[in-house]
Amino acid sequence: MQRIHIVGGGLAGLTAAITAAESHAPVTLHEAHRTLGGRARTSDGPYLTNEGPHALYRRGPHWTWLSKRGLLGPLASVPPLEGARFLFHRGGTLRRTPPLGMLRLARRSARTAPVGTDFLSWATAETGEAGARAAAHYMGVALFHHDPGSLSAAFVQERFRRATALPPEAHYPVGGWAALVERMAARAWDLGVRIETGARIGPRELAGLRRGGPVIVATHLDSARALLEDPALSWESGRTVLLDLALRTRRGDPFIVSDLDAPGWIERFTAQDPTLAPAGEQLIQAQIPLAPGTPRADAVRRAEELLDLGFRSWRDRATWRREALASGRTGAVDKPGTTWRDRPAVDRGDGILLAGDQVAAPGLLSEVAFNSGIEAAVLAVKLLATTARTDTRTAT
Structure with missing residues (x-):
C-alpha cells in the first residue's frame, strides 16, 4: 500500500x-x-x-x-522587569537602555523596509547610524549571523519588530x-x-x-x-558559538545581556523556567555569531568578557560548562x-x-x-x- x-x-x-x-x-x-x-x-x-x-x-x-x-x-513567559534585568552592552559598558534611534526603528513597519537594500543602509537613513548599528547587532540573537546589517532590510526588520514587541512574544516551553x-x-x-x-x-x-x-x-x-x-x-545560514554555563545562584544576576557593540547575546534561562537546573543553580547560555574563517576561540573570549561585565564572580560560581559550534544549523537568512x-x-x-x-x-x-x-x-x-x-x- x-x-x-x-x-x-x-x-x-x-x-x-x-x-x-x-x-x-x-x-x-x-x-x-x-x-x-x-x-x-x-x-x-x-x-x-x-x-x-x-x-x-x-x-x-x-x-x-x-x-x-x-x-x-x-509555558513560561518573560519575567517581569522588576525580577529580571535586561542590560545592553554598548560603548564598552553595560547600560539599562538601548540608543533612542534603535527604539524609534522598532516602531517602523516591516512593510516600509525594501527587499533589495541591506538593513544597515536602510536603517541608517531611517534613524541614524548609531541606532541602525545597535538594531543590527541586537538581531544577532534571532538570526545567528555575524553581520545582520548586511542582510535584506525587509527580512531583518520583520524579525526586529517581533523581537522587540511589547508585550514580548517569546514564551518558553x-x-x-x-x-x-x-x-x-x-x-x-x-x-x-x-x-x-x-x-x-x-x-x-x-x-x-x-x-x-x-x-x-x-x-x-x-x-x-x-x-x-x-x-x-x-x-x-549562520555560524554561532554556544556557551552553556551552570552557576550557583546569586541575587542580582541579569536576565539578558544584549551586546549592541557586536552581535552577541547572553540569557539566563532559569529566570523564567527554574526546572532547567537543580535548585540553587542557574542555567545561562551565551550565543556569539562568528564570521567565516574566524577562530572559535574569539567568540568564546567575547562571551567571557560579557559574562565578566554582567555576572559577578561567575568563574568562581561555575559548576558546569559546555561549548558548541553551530555551523550552518541556524536557519535561513536572506541577502x-x-x-x-x-x-x-x-x-x-x-x-x-x-x-x-x-x-x-x-x-x-x-x-x-x-x-x-x-x-x-x-x-x-x-x-x-x-x-x-x-x-x-x-x-x-
Whole structure:
C-alpha cells in the first residue's frame, strides 16, 4: 500500500507527520538518531540545555497550530522587569537602555523596509547610524549571523519588530524543547504514525521509499543535499558559538545581556523556567555569531568578557560548562534582493518534498520548520490521493 514516508524526526518532520496523519494518510517517520527532536533536542539532566534559544514566538502561525492540538503544554513567559534585568552592552559598558534611534526603528513597519537594500543602509537613513548599528547587532540573537546589517532590510526588520514587541512574544516551553517534542511524538503515535528510530536513510534507501509513495525530506539542508544528490540545495545560514554555563545562584544576576557593540547575546534561562537546573543553580547560555574563517576561540573570549561585565564572580560560581559550534544549523537568512520564496522549494518534483528551517516557507526561527512541514504534508496527501485514483482507474 502506498504511504507517505518522512525522513527526519525534528520539528519539521513531526509537524509533517501529524498533519498528514490527520488526513488519514498512512505515514512512516524515519529518524536516524535513537531519539526524536533534531535541533530541538534537550540535553539530559541535570542541566536541560537546547541547541540555541528556548523560545516560541506567540504570534506565529505555529503557535495556533500547536494550540489547536493541545500541544503547547506549560509555558513560561518573560519575567517581569522588576525580577529580571535586561542590560545592553554598548560603548564598552553595560547600560539599562538601548540608543533612542534603535527604539524609534522598532516602531517602523516591516512593510516600509525594501527587499533589495541591506538593513544597515536602510536603517541608517531611517534613524541614524548609531541606532541602525545597535538594531543590527541586537538581531544577532534571532538570526545567528555575524553581520545582520548586511542582510535584506525587509527580512531583518520583520524579525526586529517581533523581537522587540511589547508585550514580548517569546514564551518558553517548561522543561525545554524535549517536552514539546514528546507531546508531538505522542500525538503522531496516537494518529497511527509508524515511527522508526535508528533508521539511517541513504540515497539507495530513499530510492526504495520513493517507489512506495511521496517522500518528505525533513532534515538539515546539508543532509538533504547529500541524500537527494542535488547540489542546488543550498542557502545562506549562520555560524554561532554556544556557551552553556551552570552557576550557583546569586541575587542580582541579569536576565539578558544584549551586546549592541557586536552581535552577541547572553540569557539566563532559569529566570523564567527554574526546572532547567537543580535548585540553587542557574542555567545561562551565551550565543556569539562568528564570521567565516574566524577562530572559535574569539567568540568564546567575547562571551567571557560579557559574562565578566554582567555576572559577578561567575568563574568562581561555575559548576558546569559546555561549548558548541553551530555551523550552518541556524536557519535561513536572506541577502538583499532575496526573500523566503527564493529558497529551495518545498516541492522538488517526482514525489519528493522538502521541509526544514532553510526552505521556501515564511517565519521566524523554528516557525519555518513548522510552516514547511505543514505545506509538505498537504502536498504529500494530495499526491497520495492522486496516485490512489490512478491505481483505481488502472484496476478497473
